[in-house]
Amino acid sequence: DQQVKQNSPSLSVQEGRISILNCDYTNSMFDYFLWYKKYPAEGPTFLISISSIKDKNEDGRFTVFLNKSAKHLSLHIVPSQPGDSAVYFCAASASGGYQKVTFGIGTKLQVIP
Amino acid sequence: DSGVTQTPKHLITATGQRVTLRCSPRSGDLSVYWYQQSLDQGLQFLIQYYNGEERAKGNILERFSAQQFPDLHSELNLSSLELGDSALYFCASSVGYSPYNEQFFGPGTRLTVL
Numbered sequence: 001d002q003q004v005k006q007n008s009p010s011l012s013v014q015e016g017r018i019s020i021l022n023c024d025y026t027n028s029m030f031d032y033f034l035w036y037k038k039y040p041a042e043g044p045t046f047l048i049s050i051s052s053i054k055d056k057n058e059d060g061r062f063t064v065f066l067n068k069s070a071k072h073l074s075l076h077i078v079p080s081q082p083g084d085s086a087v088y089f090c091a092a093s094a095s096g097g098y099q100k101v102t103f104g105i106g107t108k109l110q111v112i113p
Numbered sequence: 114d115s116g117v118t119q120t121p122k123h124l125i126t127a128t129g130q131r132v133t134l135r136c137s138p139r140s141g142d143l144s145v146y147w148y149q150q151s152l153d154q155g156l157q158f159l160i161q162y163y164n165g166e167e168r169a170k171g172n173i174l175e176r177f178s179a180q181q182f183p184d185l186h187s188e189l190n191l192s193s194l195e196l197g198d199s200a201l202y203f204c205a206s207s208v209g210y211s212p213y214n215e216q217f218f219g220p221g222t223r224l225t226v227l
Contacts, residue, residue, distance in 0.1 A: 002155075004155070006155075032212060032213055036218075041220065042220055043115060043117070043203055043205070043218030043219050043220050043221055044156070044203070044218045045115065045217075045218065046215045046216065046217075089155065089156065091156075093212030093213075094212075095212070095213075100158045100161065100169050100171055100212065101146075101158065101212050101216070102158065103148075103155040103156040103157075103158075104155050105153065105154055105155035106155060
């Protein structure tokens with residue numbers, strides 16, 4: 001039962017353009033969402049997060065949008081750079097109950113120079 | 114460098130065997146998490162320890178067990194290994210036990226069961 005879904009296994013974008021990575025979730029108890037980035041042979045690293053009380057959070061070139069009614073979030077990278085080429089994991093957690101973080105399967109982003 | 118160390122980097126073993134994976138958290142972090150990443154799968158949460166006590170449990174098989182020691186390092190024990198246990202095993206640490214705390218991941222241990 002995949003509660004966090006990343007339906008696009010891969011994405012290719014030209015350098016300088018916008019990258020949009022999408023994520024859907026099914027558990028309405030989730031109230032905190034995160035994006036992690038992973039390079040080959042390394043562990044994931046935290047990128048950006050958003051609480052369910054917000055619908056947008058920005059950090060430099062990275063912006064996460066949350067649409068609670070659609071149970072959808074997206075990560076926008078503008079402008080995309082070759083160094084952004086990595087696997088991006090969407091993750092979610094709920095403040096009550098288990099308190100664990102549930103990860104999606106990841107989307108591999110390739111930024112073409 | 115996240116500050117989280119995992120040993121060994123690679124492990125090759127046979128079915129039916131038992132292995133131990135080791136994790137040292139970042140200095141000052143009290144929580145340790147274990148995740149499994151199989152081929153084409155996301156990070157599956159296995160278990161969390163906070164300051165030596167089990168805090169949360171995920172989809173951890175009964176053949177797997179973990180503990181966190183007084184010096185806060187953690188070990189994940191995998192026994193009666195099966196081919197399907199081949200995966201990347203990540204350890205992460207955070208300062209607290211809340212899911213809002215940023216988790217810092219180690220580089221992972223790649224386990225191959227032949």
